[in-house]
Amino acid sequence: MRPLGCLVALPALLASDPAWACTLCHSRTGEAVRTAIFGADFWINIGALLAPAPALCVAVLAIRRYLP
Secondary structure (H helix, E strand, O other), rough: OOOHHHHHHHHHHOOOHHHHHHHOOOOHHHHHHHHHOOOHHHHHHHHHOOOOOHHHHHHHHHHHHHHH
C-alpha cells in the first residue's frame, strides 16, 4: 500500500465512532448477552473450554514423536 493510502486509512482506524454506531451493544439485548456470557458461570465455562487443551497437546506430541 502506498504511503498516501496509509494516511487516508489512518483516521478511519483511529476513530471511535463506529463502536458507538452499534445499537445492539447499547441496548437491553446487549446487556442481557453480556450478563449471560460474563455471569456467575463464567469461570466454569472457561474451565470447560480449556480442559481438553492439555489432552490435545499430549496427543499431538505423542503422534509427532512416535509416528514416522
